[in-house]
Amino acid sequence: MSLSPLYLVSHDPGLLRHWQQSLAPQPAILLPSFEALSQAAPTAGSLIWLDGVLPDLPGWADVRWRSWSQRCRLVFTHSRPDEAQAKQAFEAGCVGYCHAYSDSQTLQQVQAVVSAGNVWVGRELMQQMLGSARRAAPPVPAEDWAQGLTEREREIALLAANAASNRDIAARCDITERTVKAHLAAIFGKLNVSDRLQLALRVHGIS
Structure with a gap:
């Protein structure tokens, strides 16, 4: 390629x-x-x-x-x-x-x-932006954000939403980075988000 x-x-x-x-x-x-x-x-x-x-x-x-x-x-x-x-x-x-x-x-x-x-x-900036978003708007109910995800997908979504890199996630979950990418692609599709920032906002109940 x-x-x-x-x-x-x-x-x-x-x-x-x-x-x-x-x-x-x-x-x-x-x-x-x-x-x-x-x-x-x-x-x-x-x-x-x-x-x-x-x-x-x-x-x-x-x-x-x-x-x-x-x-x-x-x-x-x-x-x-x-x-x-x-x-x-x-x-x-x-x-x-x-x-x-x-x-x-x-x-x-x-x-x-x-x-x-x-x-x-980046991790630090992600946390700053999430903090500002929480202060700027009333949070939406987040208890059902993971509906339709498998247990492993939920685990990876939580890690990614807290700014863990693919390498970090792979190490934490004892899987390859290629598998992490495949899980993230499935998560994005199921939650109808296009990137990690949108995923983080969804997981943290901001959007």
Whole structure:
């Protein structure tokens, strides 16, 4: 299976080098600015990592975000990530948000999750967003969220909803990561959710 084109966009040579080394061996196109990305005209389905401190990064209200997110998968990063910015990034259509200088293992996990068509939200940020959602709205009854799931699917859904990675879940349940992915796909289908964030909101009784 061919890999989607990979674009790494930052004006920081050190960050570009960290990303490139972490995401090897997949070849990447390195770009210094958002304008350079526009000129490169990535094909549909491309995966784009964006440095959140790019000088020419458009504001969140800019219509270009929606245009880009409809054609490509955007991972937004920042050296000082916060919940408010993460929400703006996801509302703009990004499918991943993480610390720009995350360790190589985390960057690889982000890459794998978003490449599979899912949304990446780190453990700490997930907990922050869930906490804010609980405070912002009355919770809905959650006792029946697991109807239709098997006991193993319920176990995996609970772990995933609390930001456990596929590797963590595999170790906890003594199964392979491939089996975890298969269970998650079945869970998403049965609960009519599209990603881990929606699953977490459902499990925690927020939606």
